[in-house]
Amino acid sequence: xxxxxxxxxxxxxxxxxxxxxxxxxxxxxxxxxxxxxxxxxxxxxxxxxxxxxxxxxxxxxxxxxxxxxxxxxxxxxxxxxxxxxxxxxxxxxxxxxxxxxxxxxxxxxxxxxxxxxxxxxxxxxxxxxxxxxxxxxxxxxxxxxxxxxxxxxxxx
Numbered sequence: 001x002x003x004x005x006x007x008x009x010x011x012x013x014x015x016x017x018x019x020x021x022x023x024x025x026x027x028x029x030x031x032x033x034x035x036x037x038x039x040x041x042x043x044x045x046x047x048x049x050x051x052x053x054x055x056x057x058x059x060x061x062x063x064x065x066x067x068x069x070x071x072x073x074x075x076x077x078x079x080x081x082x083x084x085x086x087x088x089x090x091x092x093x094x095x096x097x098x099x100x101x102x103x104x105x106x107x108x109x110x111x112x113x114x115x116x117x118x119x120x121x122x123x124x125x126x127x128x129x130x131x132x133x134x135x136x137x138x139x140x141x142x143x144x145x146x147x148x149x150x151x152x153x154x155x156x
Contacts, residue, residue, distance in 0.1 A: 036060075 029049070033040040036056035043049045 030040065032038075032053055033049070036053055038049070038052050038056060040049060043052065
């Protein structure tokens with residue numbers, strides 16, 4: 001009986017620990033929502049809730065009634081001529097690659113449309129050619145038959 005009691009206590013202890021480990025992050029989030037004064041039921045996803053907490057923590061010390069003049073104690077950024085030239089060169093290379101890409105795309109489209117045009121022309125020509133050959137054969141055979149009939153009628 002002692003052994004059964006021990007197993008039940010063991011299972012109860014680990015069930016409670018598992019439950020605590022699963023609910024602890026949720027409790028922490030609920031506490032953060034409460035401390036940041038955020039309505040957690042307003043958002044549909046955890047990522048939206050997390051970004052709201054992030055903004056709440058970032059702007060927590062922001063006060064509208066204080067002077068919000070920019071500070072001038074930051075080091076100013078000076079764009080050197082060399083850096084500017086490198087940036088311009090990179091932009092020109094990007095533009096050149098984009099133009100080449102667009103030209104290749106349009107060239108492929110032109111080649112495809114030209115191939116389609118000539119394929120259709122060849123198909124049309126082949127159809128007309130076969131019709132013309134059939135008509136020529138039909139005309140020749142009909143003419144030959146008529147000539148044979150005429151000549152046979154004369155001889156009889």
